[in-house]
Every structure is written in structure tokens, then in C-alpha cells.
Amino acid sequence: MLIASLASFAPALLTLAATFDGPHAIGLSVPIQTPLLIDATHTVDATLQGEVGGREIEVTVSFEGESRYLDVYSVLTETEEVGQRTCVFAREETNGEVNDPPFTGLVYDVRSDQTNGFRIEIANDRVVPLAHLNRQLNAAYSMWIWVGFPAEASIGDEFDVDLRTLGALLFGDELAHDEASATVTFDAFEPETGTATFSGTASAVGRPIDETEGTTRATGTIRFVTVPAEGRVAEIAFDGTLEISGEKDGVAITGIGTLESAIETALAPEDYEAPAPAFRLARKTWSEGGLSLALPSSWSEMEVADTQADYFRTLDEESGQAIISLHILPGDGLGAGAFKKAVVAQFKKEHPGTRSKSVNAPIGKGFTTWFDQRNGERDLHIRAEYYPLGENWLIYKLSGDAAACKKALEEFVTARKTLRRG
Numbered sequence: 001m002l003i004a005s006l007a008s009f010a011p012a013l014l015t016l017a018a019t020f021d022g023p024h025a026i027g028l029s030v031p032i033q034t035p036l037l038i039d040a041t042h043t044v045d046a047t048l049q050g051e052v053g054g055r056e057i058e059v060t061v062s063f064e065g066e067s068r069y070l071d072v073y074s075v076l077t078e079t080e081e082v083g084q085r086t087c088v089f090a091r092e093e094t095n096g097e098v099n100d101p102p103f104t105g106l107v108y109d110v111r112s113d114q115t116n117g118f119r120i121e122i123a124n125d126r127v128v129p130l131a132h133l134n135r136q137l138n139a140a141y142s143m144w145i146w147v148g149f150p151a152e153a154s155i156g157d158e159f160d161v162d163l164r165t166l167g168a169l170l171f172g173d174e175l176a177h178d179e180a181s182a183t184v185t186f187d188a189f190e191p192e193t194g195t196a197t198f199s200g201t202a203s204a205v206g207r208p209i210d211e212t213e214g215t216t217r218a219t220g221t222i223r224f225v226t227v228p229a230e231g232r233v234a235e236i237a238f239d240g241t242l243e244i245s246g247e248k249d250g251v252a253i254t255g256i257g258t259l260e261s262a263i264e265t266a267l268a269p270e271d272y273e274a275p276a277p278a279f280r281l282a283r284k285t286w287s288e289g290g291l292s293l294a295l296p297s298s299w300s301e302m303e304v305a306d307t308q309a310d311y312f313r314t315l316d317e318e319s320g321q322a323i324i325s326l327h328i329l330p331g332d333g334l335g336a337g338a339f340k341k342a343v344v345a346q347f348k349k350e351h352p353g354t355r356s357k358s359v360n361a362p363i364g365k366g367f368t369t370w371f372d373q374r375n376g377e378r379d380l381h382i383r384a385e386y387y388p389l390g391e392n393w394l395i396y397k398l399s400g401d402a403a404a405c406k407k408a409l410e411e412f413v414t415a416r417k418t419l420r421r422g
Helices: 002-008 010-020 130-144 164-171 336-352 402-414
Strands: 034-050 053-076 079-093 107-113 119-124 160-164 177-189 195-208 213-227 232-248 251-267 281-286 291-296 299-301 310-311 322-330 355-361 364-375 376-390 392-401
Touching: 034 130, 034 336, 053 130, 053 213, 053 310, 079 130, 079 299, 107 130, 119 322, 164 177, 164 195, 164 232, 164 251, 177 213, 195 232, 195 402, 213 251, 232 364, 281 310, 291 322, 310 402, 322 402, 336 364, 336 376, 355 376
Parallel strands: none
Antiparallel strands: 034 053, 034 251, 053 079, 079 107, 107 119, 160 177, 177 195, 195 213, 213 232, 232 251, 281 291, 299 310, 310 322, 322 392, 355 364, 364 376, 376 392
């Protein structure tokens, strides 16, 4: 009877022994032609301080970001890496305001070899501004969320882990992390699920990838769950504090805050297809002009003079470029009727096919002119709407390649309904 009772507990005893035994094989070997879904979240709450014009200022910033990627390697050798990453979605909010980057639906190849080094190449019909593309280049080092765990270890063993390739997803993709590491303890191995768990502390020092001067130091606790048999990191969770220092536009800035970030992965089903991109509306503010409007996150700001605000459509590269602009024009003392008459007459003189009509927006009643023209090998479309702003006029314009403007017209009309001061 005693022997039978012991026998009934044998599987549990073996599981328990396996959980605390060692060594266990914990090294991760990334498979090729195996798609991996990656969900990354990032939450920051920080208080920033600076001095402007001899006056101390303090700003509280709350940031939430979430992204989903689909990664797959086709070549992975000691001398060459070829993979592809699809950004299924990318969502960001700052102080509760939607501020999504133009990444949703972006597909790019990730390549590395001894001749050309590490690089990314856009693989679908998208246009991404350099500042945003640099963020994706920075994040691309995290392909397949590989972490260099030792080949084997026993429960209770402690070792260091290099986190630099994961720095963008864990600590922020607008920062380059020359220093990022963790010291972890091997906590447990679960034979039934094949998962290994590690916990410890992590720290990272990042510097902005743009021209801003400064550093951000993150320090906190970290936890890993891996599936060695699949070569996969299943979960990473970081919880810590931030110390921020830097300079922007001649203003020295310091700050402290908290950071919570997490990465979760899953092997994608064989028949998985990324859904069609869905773009949230984000309010774009032109501070110098005191105006704002809402556009889908597929539209991105352009670096232009403060006298105007330009946004370009990042979709359908083959159709050419479409740009939405805000610009303030002096009224030269003309009344509304005289101004309209002068503008329409000038355009009809220069472009005989010009058409015009009245149009309304939340900021007031105005008028619009539009025409098409041939410029070299390009067919262009220019559509401008004019609204009185005191003694001046706001020009709200859609311009660019005719094919691109045709696709953008509905979004231009919809965005007009969101135009407002402030």
C-alpha cells in the first residue's frame, strides 16, 4: 500500500525535482521561416523642469505606447542576416492626446552583412520621413527578441544579460542605448510548459537619436520568461525609474519619472495575415499659427519654416506625393469680397482652367480655388481654401501629384471640418 501510494506521487515528485534540478538548456537559437508576433508596451510618467527667461518651469508628461510587430528571418548565419518586420500597428498617446507615428502597416527588410553592415529597406508602398525611419532602424535590432542567455544553467545561477539590442522596445526607440544590461537569477524551469523564468535588475543609459543633447538613465527590476525549445523569449517585464537630463532649444532640462515596459511574443499561425492598416486620427498643432486640425496617423509632419505647417501622406508611394499645408497670408487691407475677386482673377490668368466656389469650415466662411497642371513629366493638382483670420487669411491647401491628391481628397475634406484655433 505504501509503495503504491508513493508510486502515485512519482510524476509530481519528478516534476518538482526537474523544477529545482539543473543544469537546464536555456540558450536561445532563433529559427528561420518561423513568424513571430511581438507586442510591446511602454508607459512613462515624468516631471520635467527647466528655466526659460529666468523663470523656473515644470511640466508633467504622461506617455503610453503600444506596438505589434510580425518578424520572420529567411537567412541567419554568422556572416549574414536577412529578415522582415511588419508593423501591424503603432499607437502612442502623450498626456491623453493621440500622437501615433506613421508606422502602422509599414513593412521593411532587415539586413546585416560584413560588406554593408546593419540596415533596413522599406519593402512596401510607403514613404516614411527620416526622423521616423531612424526610430525603426533603432528598433530593428530587436528582431525576434533574441537574448544571449548562456547555453545552460542551474536553478539559482546568476549571470549578466546584454540588453542593447532590446533597448528601443524596453526603454524607448527615440534613444540609442550604448549601455543596457541586466543581472538576473535563474528562478525556475517548468517541464510541463518548457518555460524558464529569470528575474533581477536592469539599467540602461540612452541618448537621443536626433540632434538633441542629453541622457536618460533607466534603473529597475526585470523579469524574463523564455521557451528554449522554440528559441523564443515569451515575456519581458521592466519596472523602474528614469533620470533625465538634456538641452533643447537652448533650455536645460532635468527630470525624474517612472517607466513600465513589457514585451510578449507568440508564434504566429501558419495562415496568419496582418490585418489591413487602420489609422487613428491625431490632432496636429501648428503653434506658430495658433491653429490645429485632425489627420489620420498616415500623415506625417514635414520639416519646414515656422511660417507654415506641412503634412504629407505616407501611403501609396507609386501615386506620388500629396501635401496638406497651413499658411497665413496678409490680407493687404482688402475686404473679403475684394480679396476673393483678386485671388480668383490672378489664378485664372495664370491657369485658365482654375475653378472656384464657396466653402465653410469651423473657423469661418471662405472660398476655394483648384486647378491641374503639367510640370515636366508630372501631373499636378493644387487646391487651396481661403478663410479670413482677422486682417489676414488662412490658406488651407492640398497639392502634389494628381493621382496622390485624388486619393487624399476625402481626407483633406474631412480634416477641414476639424480646423480650429488653438
